Amino acid sequence: MLTKEEAVSAGSHFLKTLAYPERASSVVMLPDTAVEFPFGWTVRFDFQEHIETGNPMHAPFSSVVVVPHAGAAHFPPTHLPVADYMELCATGNWPPRKG
Template sequence: MTAQEALTAAREFLARVYPKAPPTIVLRPDWVREHDWAWEVVFDSQEHLDSGDFAQALFTRVVVVPKNGHRVDFMPTVFDVEMQQYYLATGRRTRFEAEH
């Protein structure tokens, strides 16, 4: 899977979640990052970008696009940065999951 394919998958996912504007979803190729297990696709709302008003920002602004074709979804919001990196590298939500 390429970065462009990940961006397209994230765009299609977000179009289903936010079918009508506002919010107006903004995705940019330079906001896509590759990890071992998945692509991390950051997005924002045009309303937030235009105003700078955090109240116009969406609650979560990261979509995870697994490279293996599994379901595209939002990054779990309960994860700290270390867990986000672990999840993107392995596809596992906890280190416990790897042990069992």
């Protein structure tokens, strides 16, 4: 099981090295927003330019990173509420089965 600090660090590493390497210095993690679920953690982040200007053009498209207790950090799907996605993952119902 990951601690909150480990989840924030793993999320930061994912964002700065894989998701936004060209904007690594702009990524600001928001550790006070970290929420633990049975599947893992969610942590919000922002870009420094958005924080400074408030301009939505400088905001990330998705401002949440998922850090599973076991597995790689990733973005949740945007078509589901994050809590629903985390519940589906925890119960083994993600990805959805095609019928």
